[in-house]
Amino acid sequence: MGSSAKSSAVPDPTASWPSLFMPGALAKDVSIVDCTLSDGTETSCYEITVAGTPADHEVGPFCPRTTTATEEEVGIWLDGENLYDVTGEFILDLPSIYNDDEWMLHDGHGHVHVTDTREAFEAAARPDVAEEYENYCVEGRMEWLEDGEPVTTTVQIPVSPVxxxxxxxxxxxxxxxFNGVRIDAAAPVDAILGAHTIAAFDDCGGHVNPFEGYHMHAATGCGEVGEAPDGETAPFAVAMDGYLIHGVLDSEDIGKVGDLDACNGHTTGEYGYHYHARSPELNGVLTCYMGATVKGGPGGPPGRGGPGGPPPGGEGPPPHDHN
Structure with missing residues (x-):
């Protein structure tokens, strides 16, 4: 799994969290703007533009090139139930993993089918995968993005959560x-697997597509800032409602802190109310918010702006989830 540099101080929940962004994580200075939240509250928001490339680690690797590739050479795959290293052995085992003999991501001579050109990447990294790129491991490269530049993302997030x-x-x-990456909703795993493709992630739970550029779907420990107290994990991001997102809690930590709420959040003296990322194999860092988001902005509730489909489980709030 990926790792990242960490700052030494435990963040003060009353402090300004924009100071937690790593050098190089922002494409422009943070500003404060007037905004209206989804519940009608008129307030102030931070306007933040992240750089779209991680400040603390290299992007990739993703797909194996051969059926002998080891975990040191490749990224990961997560399907909502399990997390796998995308090794050569994984490629060979796909028919048994998914109980489907149509899986064949290699040529039978040790070479894995990988999208190794921009044209192949754009034909495969979409919901209607071009037929000739079924049974491929799909990966993108930053240099294949428009003008070879990272895709920035601008968001407005309440200064004070409501x-x-x-x-x-x-x-x-x-x-x-805090390392400068957009956190996306759950990856469309059913569509990906339905085309007999694997859209590999790097060890930090991110990958590249032609639209959002590099973005993440799972938290694996990258980008965390601060040393967390016993029973806690350090924050690595801020949600669209202004609450911090901390790393995944393991079963031992959950036993210490008690139950989390429906959105995987709880309140502590050190951090106030905050979320914990779901376990990476579950596909999706969060499924819901407990705070109001900007009305008409990205990441907002249905009917009030914001691209993207519903979270896993449908339109309503998800079931209680500790992961």
Missing amino acids: RQDDATPARAPLGVS
């Missing part, structure tokens, strides 16, 4: 990470 009585389904983007 807690709501009920959870609201999260929409893309779910938030932005």
Whole structure:
């Protein structure tokens, strides 16, 4: 799994969290603008533009080139239930993993089918995968993006979160990470697998598509800032409602902190109310918000702007989830 540099101080929940962004994570200075939230609250928001390339690690690797590739050479795949290293052995085992003999991501002579040109990438990295790129491991490269430049993302996030009585389904983007990356909603795993493709992620849970550029779908420990106290994990991002997102809690930590709420959040003295990312194999960092988001902005609730489909489980708030 990926790792990242960490700052030394535990963030103060009353401090200005924009100071947690790593050098190079922002494409422009943070500004404060007037905004209206989804519950009608008129307030102030931070306007933040993340750079679209991680400030603390290299992008990739993703797909294996041969059926002998080891985990040190490749990224990961997550399907909502399991997380796999995309090794050569994984490629060979796909028919048994998914109980489908149509899987054949290699040529039978040790070479894996990988999208190795921009044209192949654009034909495969879409919902209606071109037929000739079925049974491919799909990966993009930053140099294949428009003008070879990272895709920046601009969001508005409340300076002071406004807690709501009920959870609201999260929409893309779910938030932005302190290393400069957009956090997207759950990857469309069913469509990807339905085309007999694997859209590999790097060890930090991110990958590249032609539209959002590099973005993340899972939290694996990259980009965390600060040393967390016992039973906690460090923050790595801020959600669209202004609450921090911390790393995944393991079962031992959950036993120490007690139950999390429906959106994987809780309140502590050190951090105030905050979320914890779901376990990476579940596909999706968050499924809902407990705070109001900007009305008409990205990441907002249905009917109030914001691209992206519903979270796993449909339109309503998700079931109680500790992961």
